[in-house]
Amino acid sequence: MRSPHPLQRALQVPLPLQPHGSACQREPRAAAMVTQCLLLLACVLVLAAPGLSVPAQTLNTFEKTFSNTSLKKNSWPKDCSEISAGSPSGVYVIQPSGLHPIVVYCEMNVTGGGWTVIQRNRRNTDITWAESWSTYKYGFGNVRSDYWLGTEYIHQIAKQKVYQVRFVIHDASDNVRFAEYNLFSLDNESQGYRLRLGSYAGTAGDAMDSDNPSNTHNNMKFSTQDRDQDTSRKNCASHSGGGWWFSSCYSVRLNFKGGMTWGSLCKGDCKSSLILIKPALYR
Numbered sequence: 001m002r003s004p005h006p007l008q009r010a011l012q013v014p015l016p017l018q019p020h021g022s023a024c025q026r027e028p029r030a031a032a033m034v035t036q037c038l039l040l041l042a043c044v045l046v047l048a049a050p051g052l053s054v055p056a057q058t059l060n061t062f063e064k065t066f067s068n069t070s071l072k073k074n075s076w077p078k079d080c081s082e083i084s085a086g087s088p089s090g091v092y093v094i095q096p097s098g099l100h101p102i103v104v105y106c107e108m109n110v111t112g113g114g115w116t117v118i119q120r121n122r123r124n125t126d127i128t129w130a131e132s133w134s135t136y137k138y139g140f141g142n143v144r145s146d147y148w149l150g151t152e153y154i155h156q157i158a159k160q161k162v163y164q165v166r167f168v169i170h171d172a173s174d175n176v177r178f179a180e181y182n183l184f185s186l187d188n189e190s191q192g193y194r195l196r197l198g199s200y201a202g203t204a205g206d207a208m209d210s211d212n213p214s215n216t217h218n219n220m221k222f223s224t225q226d227r228d229q230d231t232s233r234k235n236c237a238s239h240s241g242g243g244w245w246f247s248s249c250y251s252v253r254l255n256f257k258g259g260m261t262w263g264s265l266c267k268g269d270c271k272s273s274l275i276l277i278k279p280a281l282y283r
Contacts, residue, residue, distance in 0.1 A: 090105065123270070132226050164184055207251045214232075222245055233248075
């Protein structure tokens with residue numbers, strides 16, 4: 001079995017870019033450049049803020065390096081479904097169509113793998129979810145633990161293909177429940193990042209698409225404490241402690257510091273949440 005790359009052993013993260021062995025053998029100078037690029041990438045994976053873009057200066061160095069090698073520029077996967085099957089879950093760099101590279105967490109073990117994690121939260125989280133519109137737009141938290149990928153980045157990823165979404169909930173008794181919707185997309189920012197969901201399947205209950213218009217989240221715009229786009233007279237995001245697709249106000253509250261809510265499954269005492277997306281036709 002091939003031993004792990006030294007950087008992978010040191011950082012305990014998967015390397016999203018590996019030089020092709022035969023190319024390196026043919027071009028020692030190119031191999032040295034790729035090694036330099038991998039070192040820079042390792043720094044990105046350690047230092048880049050979760051959900052935020054890879055620093056422009058670093059990307060410029062990547063591009064200059066790749067322009068002098070046989071490897072193609074902009075060869076990052078477009079989402080986690082393009083990561084090779086059998087790869088470990090962990091931190092990767094992806095580049096959605098028309099967007100700069102971003103750092104994400106790829107879940108490769110759940111139902112076939114290939115999931116891009118867009119949210120993770122625990123009841124005892126160290127972060128606060130009471131953030132501004134711009135902070136939610138570009139993401140915050142720790143990509144290895146609790147974080148929000150970024151509403152703009154979620155929109156950019158999900159517009160590439162037809163996507164599905166999976167919500168994973170640990171209830172008060174630590175039972176794992178899930179809710180899947182066979183379609184998932186967000187409108188652009190000018191449309192308020194309105195949420196679009198398809199049909200439900202799962203064990204957690206269809207809490208995102210409630211029949212009660214005051215509690216539904218499907219087809220709602222995203223709201224934060226400084227941009228109130230819900231249907232309530234009060235500011236649901238400010239009142240409820242975090243940004244979300246509120247109506248008036250919620251049956252689901254996952255972006256929250258403390259016990260989370262998912263319909264009747266757990267009302268303020270969910271232990272953790274995970275939101276994952278991948279192309280609906282991915283196998």
